[in-house]
Amino acid sequence: MTLSAKSLRWSRGGNLVVDDVTIEPVQGETIGLLGPNGSGKSSLLRVLAGIDHPDGGTVALDGRDIGSLGRRALARRVAMVGQHAHTEVDIRVRDVVRLGRIPHADVFGRDDGGADAIDRALAVTGMAEFADRLWRSMSGGERQRAQIARALAQEPEELLLDEPTNHLDIQHQLDILERIVSLPVTSYVALHDLNLAAMFCDRVVVLSKGRIVAHGTPTEALTAELIEQVYGVRATITDDAGTSVIRYHRLCTSVARP
Template sequence: MTLSAKSLRWSRGGHLVVDDVTIDPVPGETIGLLGPNGSGKSSLLRLLAGVDRPDSGAVTLDGTDIHSLGRRTLACRVAMVGQHAHTEVDIRVRDVVRLGRIPHADVLGRDDGGDAAIAHALEVTGMTEHADRLWRAMSGGERQRAQIARALAQEPEELLLDEPTNHLDIQHQLDILERVVALPVTSYVALHDLNLAAMFCDRVIVLEKGRVVAHGAPAEALTEQMIQQVYGVRAAVSYEGGTPVIRYHRIRASSYT
């Protein structure tokens, strides 16, 4: 068993943003959460992380409602990386990553496995050589990798990533997702790039206005009809080794003369 959702509904400001979503992953799967802006991806991740509480339905961890678990207990199992991370403190990367060890420390602040976990997280994200750099001196992509390292330092069994490829160049997009799917964890990854989702996700869930409109293996869910319906663009879907490859049609020809 792992982190699951059943019949989730959640409204914000009187607007329904997650509408009857059920997810029952196989432990160790990488699940892609897809959909246009405003479709409910980030809201669903916040519910899965226990940051927000659904109006109805439940998020469970090994069959137990996560809101009946203590915050420390939950943080030892579930780690989340949001889209944005800001701080005015001139903190080193190593210390950012060390924040992920807080749930594992005892009342005296001792954490026997902390240094090894931090070193491993830095290595996995390719940030070892940047460990002593200051946060404000790094690019957006480097900060993103540092935040992923912080989450991995928690040594979670469930990992929630909200647009982890933002600010990353193509090489680092591929590198981070390669590293994520190799981890022995259940991962929920919100993505905009359908081709990346097709390459790296075991399953995808496509949201439209908070509802699931497609769900399954990428080859089943990422169809030309779905892309037209949900994203409002025409696309051609071909296959390489069973993996969908999506090529978009231009909406209009250039008017430059």
């Protein structure tokens, strides 16, 4: 058992953003959350993380409603990396990653094994050589990797990532996702790149206006018809050793000349 959602509904400003979403992953799966901007991916992740509370339905951890768990207990199991991380304090990378250990410290701030967990998280994300770098001196991609290291330092069993490949070059996109899928955790990963989802996700959930419109393996769910319906883009899908490769077609539009 792991982190699951049943009939989730959540509204913001009177608008229904997450609409009757049910997801029941197998422990250790990587679930890709796909859909255009405004489809509800980020909102769903926030509800799954317990940051926002659903208007209806339940989020359960090992079959238990997360609303019945304390924040500390939930943080020991579930870690989230959002799209943006800002701080006015120019702290070192190691100190950013150390924040992930807060749920494990006792009332005196002691955390047996915390230093080892931080070192492992830095190594897994390829950030060990940046451990003493100051936050403001780093690029957006390096900051993103530091935030992922912070989440891994929590030693979660469930990992929620909102566009983790933002700001990363191609090499680091592939590297980070390869490392994530190799972890013994259940991962929910919001992605825009359908080819990355096809390469790395065990299953995908495609959202449109807050509702699930497709759910299954990438090969099952990511059809040309679905892509045109949801994204408004024509595509051709080919098979490369069992992985779908998606090629988009340019839109032919006439441009008025002066």
